[in-house]
Amino acid sequence: MIANLGYICLLLSAGLTAIIAIWAPLQNPKITPHKIAIIESLSVVQAILVLTAFLVLVYAYSISDFSIMSVALNSHTSTPFFYKISSVWGNHEGSMLLWLLVLSGFTAVFAVSTMQQRLFKIRVLTSQAWIGLGFHLFILLISNPFIKFETIPLNGRGLNPILQDPALAFHPPILYIGYVGLSIAFSFAMAGLWQKNIDQVWAKLLKPWCLIAWSFLTFGVTLGSLWAYYELGWGGWWFWDPVENAALMPWLLATALIHSLSLIEKQNAFKLLTTFLAIMSFGFSLIGTFLVRSGILTSIHSFAVAPARGQFLLLLIMLILGYGLTLFLIQARFLKSPIFATPLSLPGTLIFSTLILSLLTATVFLGTLYPLLLESITGQQLSVGAPYFNQTFVPLAFPLIVVMGFASQLSWQGDTLYAISRKLQIAFITTMITALIVGYWQKGGPILSIASLSAAIWLFIATLSGVWDTFKEVKYLPLTYTGMATAHIGIALVIMGMTVDIFWKTEKTQIVSPGDQIEIAGYTLILKKVSLMPGQNYQAEKAILHLFKDGQFQGILNPEKRYYPLHQVIATETSIKTRKFSDLYIALGEFQGCNRWSMRFYWHPMVNLIWLGGAFCTLGGLLAFVSRLRRKVAV
């Protein structure tokens, strides 16, 4: 019954989207305010319909209505309530509905935003409607979350236990806000190309949308990495897994886009690449959605392999991107804009960063898809894993970090080498000292540890010195500048955390029984006991360890292994004690018989800087976003 309501809402919404998609592009510059108001309200009503459909699905999950197939396949009466709700998007159908909801939400917010360029706004709404129509069809035809069972099963199959986790419950909605927010950038490019009008105003209007999408994308990627770290049980935070890459690629391009938009905004230049980036950053969001949703790259994130879905999604993406790129090629000559910049100027570094970020995206793209392409062309099988990306991505990203340090002190007009070296001398000296200390301490050690730690320190100190000098000059900190500095400091922290953890972590795998003492990184752990504990929908084996340092009691750690009978899956729940920014990390391994367990102990130094840095980046993006909103109000 209730399923029908959801389905009808989606049908109506698809109808409205089709009306906008066909009617709106027929409008010409003589469009009346009346018609504009109708198109705007249609967009809002359409979003409300999708929201209703989504809430119906949420309701069906919350009451465990197993007459709906998607609920029965992905939820269970014993699933905790919180995870009943997050199961809505923990599966293919629900997650695509969430995708559509976010798209409609962005479209609606854009429709109600005030804007003088009325016709331009209608053009943007047109593009949004066409994207929306495609996804409506996809959901209604082959990804319908409201399909019903003929005979209602007694109980459901339950949520994949590995997804039963708070960080992963929020991860998809946040990531989708980032992914789908970039659709506005795509539609801006479409509207701008159509009207042959991409200028400073265009960039100014687009920037806040990109900033909010970027912030959420950053936050989503950070959450995903944090989840992998504590849930997967071996303390890694980035695996270059295809699905991680699927989120990294749009993030890299969105980063490039934010920076190159400034060039249009300030100098009315660099339009060609910026427009291309606006198209491609959403393009990569779509490709990312496809990679994850089609199950083409089997990995832990892929839920199911259903070829029809994959093919439909691929077709949809090819249509959207194909249209975008064709329009771009046709109109490209209108985008030619002269640009003047010296290497030692803000525009110089912006151009450099944009190009490097694009290069990095291309590298990740190539590495992720190469095995697939090679196998389909020559039949040859091959893996492209972390070592490839460490040898290509990392060295290519290095110059970017160095240049980012300069960016905080450079001006739009350009500076002399003398002036800039005066301003950055403290940062330069600190970096040299760091390199010497680390080099001495590591006895020359892996050159990468010295180089990347020095680069992080360089970026950190150079950015801070920029903040200090700006503050001295104007006696306050402009919000935009603060946002930039916060995000850049975030990147410095991320690199510090990654480097220190990679090169100085310690790990131990030991077979232990109650009463045993384990020494790691100056800490002593005593295993008290391992006992069986029932959970809401699992059975847990829980170890209790007491932590001591210098004879002082520091706390208790409880690593667990959970057995989920419904899925017959064992999931590890690691136990982590954070000391400053470092983690003592314990995972319970296999039972070895005779009261003995295998256990893994890790010391992850400074690892929390990675997520702290991610939080800084997110905050920086939000600050820049807020500064835009305030400026808009002022105008």
Added chain:
Amino acid sequence: MRILNIMMLFIGLSYNANADEKLELHARQLALQIRCPVCQGQSIEDSNAPLAIALKTFILAQLNAGQNEAQIFNELKRQYGTRILLNPPFQPATYLLWLTPFSLAVLIVFFLMRFFK
């Protein structure tokens, strides 16, 4: 197969007792470059699957026996196929993979040099 793995495990353990730290570190570096055949996309160093553990001990044992990197990788490749190497070898089929990023980088440098002239 399984018996072989268990044997490897024991050989590994007996070596483990007097393996010096440097060798273990080397083994760990090699393990990072081997895909865990029964997991999804992780290296054997990042996995706790029984086969991953067995392969780790195999690598350590081979290093102890004086085998070098290439010999160990070749043996693993022979048993499990090329897919087991996370680090794609540099050969005609991967020229495009390895050379594209760096050629693009050269192109960017070239572009910037002309641009800033």
